[in-house]
Amino acid sequence: MGAGAWLISRRRSEGATHRGVTRVDVDDPLLSGFRDALEAWFDTAAVPAVLVRPDRVIFDTGVAEELLASWQRLTLRLHERECAL
DSSP states (O other), X not given: OOSSEEEEEXXXXXXXXXXXXXXXXXXXXXXXGGHHHHHHHHHHHTOSEEEEOTTSOEEEEEOHHHHHHHHHHHHHHHHHHHHHO
16 A cells, blocks of 8 residues: 555446555455455445545545545544644
């Protein structure tokens, strides 16, 4: 995984992007070595997508568009706080 957050979906999905978020699905060549493990994890978790923070901790699971919107709101709030300091 490269720098930044990653939005990993079980199936390919088109949609919005957000600066600093790499959007991929389990069939992406970037994840080829992890495909089986990811498929098993998605089966166990019973979720369609996961957003992984830049520090490689899971931010949340759920619907890709909702995860991206939540991440965008959080990063905007953090940016506003930094600007206020």
